[in-house]
Amino acid sequence: xxxxxxxxxxxxxxxxxxxxxxxxxxxxxxxxxxxxxxxxxxxxxxxxxxxxxxxxxxxxxxxxxxxxxxxxxxxxxxxxxxxxxxxxxxxxxxxxxxxxxxxxxxxxxxxxxxxxxxxxxxxxxxxxxxxxxxxxxxxxxxxxxxxxxxxxxxxxxxxxxxxxxxxxxxxxxxxxxxxxxxxxxxxxxxxxxxxxxxxxxxxxxxxxxxxxxxxxxxxxxxxxxxxxxxxxxxxxxxxxxxxxxxxxxxxxxxxxxxxxxxxxxxxxxxxxxxxxxxxxxxxxxxxxxxxxxxxxxxxxxxxxxxxxxxxxxxxxxxxxxxxxxxxxxxxxxxxxxxxxxxxxxxxxxxxxxxxxxxxxxxxxxxxxxxxxxxxxxxxxxxxxxxxxxxxxxxxxxxxxxxxxxxxxxxxxxxxxxxxxxxxxxxxxxxxxxxxxxxxxxxxxxxxxxxxxxxxxxxxxxxxxxxxxxxxxxxxxxxxxxxxxxxxxxxxxxxxxxxxxxxxxxxxxxxxxxxxxxxxxxxxxxxxxxxxxxxxxxxxxxxxxxxxxxxxxxxxxxxxxxxxxxxxxxxxxxxxxxxxxxxxxxxxxxxxxxxxxxxxxxxxxxxxxxxxxxxxxxxxxxxxxxxxxxxxxxxxxxxxxxxxxxxxxxxxxxxxxxxxxxxxxxxxxxxxxxxxxxxxxxxxxxx
Numbered sequence: 001x002x003x004x005x006x007x008x009x010x011x012x013x014x015x016x017x018x019x020x021x022x023x024x025x026x027x028x029x030x031x032x033x034x035x036x037x038x039x040x041x042x043x044x045x046x047x048x049x050x051x052x053x054x055x056x057x058x059x060x061x062x063x064x065x066x067x068x069x070x071x072x073x074x075x076x077x078x079x080x081x082x083x084x085x086x087x088x089x090x091x092x093x094x095x096x097x098x099x100x101x102x103x104x105x106x107x108x109x110x111x112x113x114x115x116x117x118x119x120x121x122x123x124x125x126x127x128x129x130x131x132x133x134x135x136x137x138x139x140x141x142x143x144x145x146x147x148x149x150x151x152x153x154x155x156x157x158x159x160x161x162x163x164x165x166x167x168x169x170x171x172x173x174x175x176x177x178x179x180x181x182x183x184x185x186x187x188x189x190x191x192x193x194x195x196x197x198x199x200x201x202x203x204x205x206x207x208x209x210x211x212x213x214x215x216x217x218x219x220x221x222x223x224x225x226x227x228x229x230x231x232x233x234x235x236x237x238x239x240x241x242x243x244x245x246x247x248x249x250x251x252x253x254x255x256x257x258x259x260x261x262x263x264x265x266x267x268x269x270x271x272x273x274x275x276x277x278x279x280x281x282x283x284x285x286x287x288x289x290x291x292x293x294x295x296x297x298x299x300x301x302x303x304x305x306x307x308x309x310x311x312x313x314x315x316x317x318x319x320x321x322x323x324x325x326x327x328x329x330x331x332x333x334x335x336x337x338x339x340x341x342x343x344x345x346x347x348x349x350x351x352x353x354x355x356x357x358x359x360x361x362x363x364x365x366x367x368x369x370x371x372x373x374x375x376x377x378x379x380x381x382x383x384x385x386x387x388x389x390x391x392x393x394x395x396x397x398x399x400x401x402x403x404x405x406x407x408x409x410x411x412x413x414x415x416x417x418x419x420x421x422x423x424x425x426x427x428x429x430x431x432x433x434x435x436x437x438x439x440x441x442x443x444x445x446x447x448x449x450x451x452x453x454x455x456x457x458x459x460x461x462x463x464x465x466x467x468x469x470x471x472x473x474x475x476x477x478x479x480x481x482x483x484x485x486x487x488x489x490x491x492x493x494x495x496x497x498x499x500x501x502x503x504x505x506x507x508x509x510x511x512x513x514x515x516x517x518x519x520x521x522x523x524x525x526x527x528x529x530x531x532x533x534x535x536x537x538x539x540x541x542x543x544x545x546x547x548x549x550x551x552x553x554x555x556x557x558x559x560x561x562x563x564x565x566x567x568x569x570x571x572x573x574x575x576x577x578x579x580x581x582x583x584x585x586x587x588x589x590x591x592x593x594x595x596x597x598x599x600x601x602x603x604x605x606x607x608x609x610x611x612x613x614x615x616x617x618x619x620x621x622x623x624x625x626x627x628x629x630x631x632x633x634x635x636x637x638x639x640x641x642x643x644x645x646x647x648x649x650x651x652x653x654x655x656x657x658x659x660x661x662x663x664x665x666x667x668x669x670x671x672x673x674x675x676x677x678x679x680x681x682x683x684x685x686x
Contacts, residue, residue: 005102005131005378006076006318010371013321023053047294064363065114068159069125071173072108073207073260074327075267077316079130079277085311088228088281089220091340093132094311102131103314104374106330107207107263109140112173117252118259119243120173121202121465125211126234127332128314131378134419135419135582138336139232140356140504143204144196145213147297150189150422150440152351158183158190176472183358185481189440191447191489192298198465199450200242200522205594205665206262208273208531209241216334216349217294219342220281221424229287229294229344231301233278233308239526245465247622250591255273258592264319265411267605269560271531273316279310292446297348299446303519324455326374331360339416342424347436366387382411444488448513451490455523457668467500479503529662530558532594537564537585537612539601544573546629546649547599553655554597559662561597564588566608571601585611590618595662600632620646625661627654639674643667 020028029050036048044051079101085094093101109116124143129136142485148158161183164170170317171177175197177491184190196202199507206208214232243251251258266273280301292299320326333356334349343349360369366389369375399407414420451459466486470479480503487494487506498505518524534554538547556560565571565581572578578619590596596619598612613635619626620637625645628636633648640646645667647658661667 006102008376008378009321009373012325022051024057027321030319044354049315058204063365064293066363067359068110069106069108069127070114071112071116071118072106072125072327073263073323074104074106074320074330075273075316076318076320077103077272077314078683079312079314081312083311085220085279086222088222088230089340090133090223091137091220091338092134093130093137093338096342097312102378104129104131104326105316106327106332107259107316109173111159111175116173119177119203119248119251119256120247121197121248121469122173123197123202124204124207124210128208128212128234129330129332129336129375132338133379134338135379135381136336136375136377137338137341137664138334139214140332140334140352141212141214141232141234143210143212144193144201145211145215145231145233145300146193146196146446147215147348148190148193149187149348150296150298150436151347152349152355153347154187155348155351155355158187168414171472174472176469178473178475178478181470181473181482182475182478185478185485188443188485189298191443191485192450194486195447195450195462195489198462198469199454200461201240202465203243203245204259205241205243206238206261206266207259208266209238211235211240211272212275216297216346216352217344218349219344221340221342225425226428227284227342229282229284229423231280232492233522234275234314235278235279237274237276237526238528238530240522243526244622244666245461247467247591250589250594254589256593263316266531267316267319271558271560276310277312277314277316278310280306280308281609292442293437295346295437296440297346298440298443300517302449302515302517306519320561324373329364329369329372330374331369331372332365333357333360337421339419339421345426350550352567368392371429384411444510445515447489447512448510449515450520451493452514452516453518453520455668456519457666458521458523459493463496466493466497470497470501471502476503497532527663527665529659532662532665533592534559534561534595534597534662535564535583535588535590535593535615535616536561536597536599538571538573538579538581538599539565539604539608540571541601541603542571542573542599543629543631544577545576547573547579548577549598550597550627550649550655550658553659557662559595559659562588562593566605566611585615590615591622593619593624594665595619595658596627597658598626598628598632598635600629602631604632616640620670623666623668623670623672625664625667626656627658627661637674639671643674644670646670 003361021032022028035044035051037044052317081094081097083097106125106127109120110123110125112120118415126141126143128139149155161179162175163176164172165179184194212234212251218230219227219231256494287294335353335356361367368388368390371392384402386395386400397407416422454462470482473479480500483494483503484506488510491510495505535545562583563581564583564585568581568584570578570580616626616635620640627647627649629648630648645661647654647661
């Protein structure tokens with residue numbers, strides 16, 4: 001017998017609404033305002049058990065935050081297979097396309113503390129817990145397919161270097177400081193990952209618009225015992241889209257919960273995030289057929305060489321009921337396996353198999369973290385483990401040891417043929433040694449391939465990211481080392497960085513590595529307007545016919561229009577209809593929107609005009625679409641008209657053009673150098 005994950009969690013959900021107040025033991029209390037005292041003005045008595053219980057629980061409400069991935073959010077959903085994978089794996093949840101498997105996904109940043117902003121430049125965690133009928137399977141990945149280091153023994157080093165510097169405890173959630181870049185320059189296996197973190201991938205527009213990768217190499221094992229190497233991919237239905245850096249920094253101040261609120265809102269409004277689940281498969285006999293070692297976690301398997309086979313879809317359709325109980329207490333571990341999935345000898349993965357359990361022990365108070373509702377499998381578990389902190393299971397038998405006669409040898413093991421897990425019998429030989437294979441030694445070819453594969457705007461963003469980060473590095477020696485290192489990736493890129501940060505250009509030319517992987521560029525992603533947030537600025541007396549026409553088109557294109565005005569009072573249109581604003585010009589911001597529609601009204605005051613000009617300026621400078629009524633076109637800088645993604649709504653009612661502009665997300669071929677100094681000064685004042 002088993003329950004669905006939601007049915008199981010229902011056993012633990014409690015709604016306190018309308019209930020009597022009790023202690024944790026169920027005792028109803030007559031008073032919760034005052035502690036028990038010796039007289040009205042006397043000391044509090046030690047016998048006040050209710051006070052002590054309440055305060056003790058409060059004192060212990062905080063648990064240690066995760067060392068990495070502290071800042072995150074999550075949601076429930078389901079996974080459904082498109083086609084059986086029986087040929088490659090005997091994993092039960094990958095057999096039948098009719099079966100829906102419950103999942104929980106946690107998205108996160110890596111370096112920042114729990115209170116840091118969502119939109120910092122960083123890797124994003126993408127961890128999935130599959131509640132299968134064979135037990136929980138955890139796929140613990142990121143939104144980047146590679147990692148900084150090749151061996152888990154260096155994991156403390158990269159995190160120590162990337163965290164705030166110990167002398168000052170700054171900067172928060174940022175790699176733009178000396179110790180991070182000193183580590184990079186002296187550990188050149190980081191080169192490929194740094195190219196990813198300096199790219200737009202490090203500042204995603206939404207958790208719903210970023211890819212997920214299993215990072216490490218795993219094995220599928222079929223029922224005949226045949227193994228196939230596998231890498232896992234999650235591809236968002238909405239495409240892969242990012243913020244621009246200026247926008248990301250401003251959002252961190254305007255709305256530090258931007259990404260988590262975006263996920264929660266999408267689910268609340270029925271715009272369920274969807275990811276197609278894919279695998280790259282490599283036969284064991286082809287293990288050494290590529291020009292790199294497939295066990296190296298700083299390398300990708302280029303999709304053009306080994307295509308991603310899309311095998312299913314993940315849909316997130318339910319927000320959590322309690323953030324702490326579910327998001328904070330969920331415990332992932334790559335060692336949570338099911339039959340048919342096994343490890344490779346990837347040295348980063350091998351180290352993770354120890355580290356993740358060890359982490360949960362300190363965070364969640366002991367070995368029973370698997371009994372917390374969000375972590376419990378949907379099938380019953382039976383073993384001889386007993387006691388420990390926070391034990392919830394009440395074991396009724398008298399036996400807690402293997403090989404016994406009192407309980408007739410139970411709980412008993414089962415054979416592999418009966419569904420028992422048995423590790424893949426890989427033949428291993430060799431001396432005990434601390435070393436890596438020669439296939440791990442090329443650190444720059446794939447870093448160069450990544451840069452080669454970028455579109456011109458993406459290349460500019462990478463170079464600008466290096467300029468920004470290294471400008472924050474105080475040590476000129478470290479700056480020089482980094483430039484010299486990335487001269488091995490692309491000479492022109494390194495020269496531009498060197499000239500900007502005041503160090504020498506790297507000596508010599510890097511070896512030409514011309515390989516390109518189009519799958520790496522976001523320029524080749526899906527372009528859709530779905531769920532994008534469109535700011536609609538209206539004021540009293542707005543043109544009802546025009547506004548209703550635009551609003552209908554926005555709804556039909558599945559965008560999310562948000563009405564903005566100078567107050568939150570209902571606004572009357574020219575036809576007597578009313579719209580109630582969701583935001584005011586001062587309670588939202590253009591950086592929180594994906595596009596802008598300005599209709600205004602006939603009697604705009606001077607302050608509103610100034611704010612609207614600022615909205616137009618910010619939206620324009622971040623390459624986002626603008627639609628403006630012809631009557632207000634004078635608010636545009638004269639040089640904006642005719643620029644890509646800018647539409648003046650005239651009698652031709654160019655609404656379809658605006659919808660198409662929205663689907664493009666950004667208009668990189670726009671000229672943004674259109675303001676003179678005085679104009680900028682006037683705008684900056686507001």
